[in-house]
Amino acid sequence: MHHSYLDKYARGTTAIHGLDARVKVLFSFAFIILIASLRASGFEFYLACLTLIAVCLIAARIPTVYLLTRSIVVIPFAGFAAISYMLTRTGGTTYWHSGPFAITSEGLIDASHLLARSWLAVSCMIILVNTTPFDQILKAFRTFRLHSILIMLLSFFYRYLYLLWDESERMQRARNLRYFGGKPEKQFAMLGHLVSSLFLRTYERTERVQMSMLSRGWDGSAAHVKLKPFTLQNVLNLVIGFSLLIILWWISTW
Amino acid sequence: MHIPDGFLDTKTWITFTAVSGVGLTLALRSFKKEKLAQRIPLIGMTAAFVFAAQMLNFPIAGGTSGHFMGGVFACILLGPWTGFITMSLVLIIQCLLFQDGGLTALGANIFNMGFIGSVGGFSLYGLFRLLVWGDRTRPVAYALASWTSIMLAATFASFQLALSGTIDLSVSLPTMLGVHAVIGIGEAAITTLALMSIWKIRPDLMQQVKY
Structure with missing residues (x-):
């Protein structure tokens, strides 16, 4: 196999790798939903999110270059969308305009927020799959009552x-x-x-x-996966994670 | 046309996540238990095949390259519902492992490319089959169906972006359709050529699906 794995750092041994998959999945999904649903917030919020991503990156010992090269995938679509967004916004100082299109200060700020949002979400996902083996993610999905056949199909796929x-x-x-x-x-x-x-x-x-x-006697039913019990430590980690998200949300209201 | 996170607003992504979730659950329920035992390896591996086939690039003018989407291809070979599940699996894995398409936009992406792009394209194929007769004109129906499926998916994506207030429809629709009209030609060419060659080598595969 010459191509690099999509999740080649997933089997590390750092503290982040050691966290329970359910905690990580819940936290990352909540983080992405938070980023995607907050609109028009100041740059402090993005800075705080970036700090969080950077801390996780360093703690999980994933090379920064790896994250940057992997997150390039957002460019084709996000770049196109951000440019059209920038050209159709009005308000603020106008730098250039022709016909219905204009580059304004408001447009520039909003487009950069849009790009920042999608980049942060992608980085979060990259960190999630590179700190959690995929079968663990699927087991976590199973506890969240995702359709068992879908889980089986996904594991076949993988x-x-x-x-x-x-x-x-x-x-x-x-x-x-x-x-x-x-x-x-x-x-x-x-x-x-x-x-x-x-x-x-x-x-x-x-x-x-x-x-x-x-x-070999397979009858189409999924083998039962035994998960470790959800301990008090996991609950505590989850509470810490969600308090971080509440702090982020509070920062966004500044 | 994988929509990333942050481009759809809350009401749009929640709506489309609910629609796709219900659609996917219904599609999975529609399989009887005994049939499923035979289908699970096939669906899982075909999804992996679509993912692998998307790694085969073809050159477009100006140094860029496009790749094949495979919605209509999967539906014609496996039947519309299996094709829909296959494409949804591809999109879920692309979102989780490949970061192509956002998590919050996953529902919208499954709706556009999984449902409209494959089941929609497949129904169009049925329609085009009525218009062209015989095996000789079969490729015409393949090509038209796959090109239209890409265009339909792009149209829905621009409507979703407009609904979220991200990009105005007057800007997004012409650009998206313009770009995807070219991508669609590549898709149509590959789908048609690949299906014709399967028709030559293993015609039995194409007669399995009842439609």
Whole structure:
């Protein structure tokens, strides 16, 4: 496997990694919901959120470069949306305008808030999946009464994700070795064949996996996952986490 | 068109999360228990396949590249409800592990790409099949359905952004549709070519689904 894992720091040994998955999931989701639902707040709020993210990052020993490169995914959509948001806002000092579009001080501030919000949410999610193994996250979802079949499907997905990803990279490499560019329509034909053979290989693998599962007596029900009891320490951690969120909310009202 | 966090306001994301949650629960309930035993590996692995296939990039003009979404592809091969569940799984994993699309926007993304982009596209495919006859014109229906599914999903995404007051509809609709008209051509080309090649190699797979 040459590609980097999506959650390659998930199995660390720091204090943050040691926290209960349910506490981390609840806290991060509440944090993201808080960021996403607060509008038009001062920059102190964003600074406080950034501090929180930075503290978690350092405590979990995740490299900052890793976080920055992974959080680039927000750029294509968020950048486009922030630019159109900036161009259509009015109010404040106008720096430039043409037709219905204008760059104003209000627009700049609001667009930067928009970008800051989505970046903070993405960073929080990156820290969550890089401090909690995915099976633990799924177990946490199970205790939150998420549909058991959905959990099973997600674990199947995660199990075969890297495998098929490797397969697709192998096929792509094989194509690049044997194929020296060409007209666009030729490229698309090639890609169509790649997708279809990837699907067929997946399908045939599914048939084999399913046969072997059924022959070992699988009846379609999920194996029961035993979770550690929710201790007083977890409750305490959760209370501390939510008090932090209340402080953040209080900062946003400044 | 994965909407990140912070772009939808509270009323919009709560509405769409509820709609998608109910839709997904109904789709999961619609499977009978004994049928599910045979379906779970298939759905889980097809979702992983869609994720892997989205890693295959194709060049668009100007050094950028696009990738395939796979909603209509999954629906035509697996049936509309299975396709919907598959696409929802892909979106959930993309949100959790890949940070493509926000957590609060997950419901809206599942609605746009999971429901409208695949089940919607699939119904359009049924419609286009009525308009074109015979196996020779089959690719036309594939191409039209997948292109329209992308456009529909983009339209819904811009409506959601406008509803949240983030971007005005007069700005977002033309830009989103303009960008996705080009992306949709790539999607249509790959979906059609891939389905035609499956039709050649394993025609039995395409006759399994009753539609």
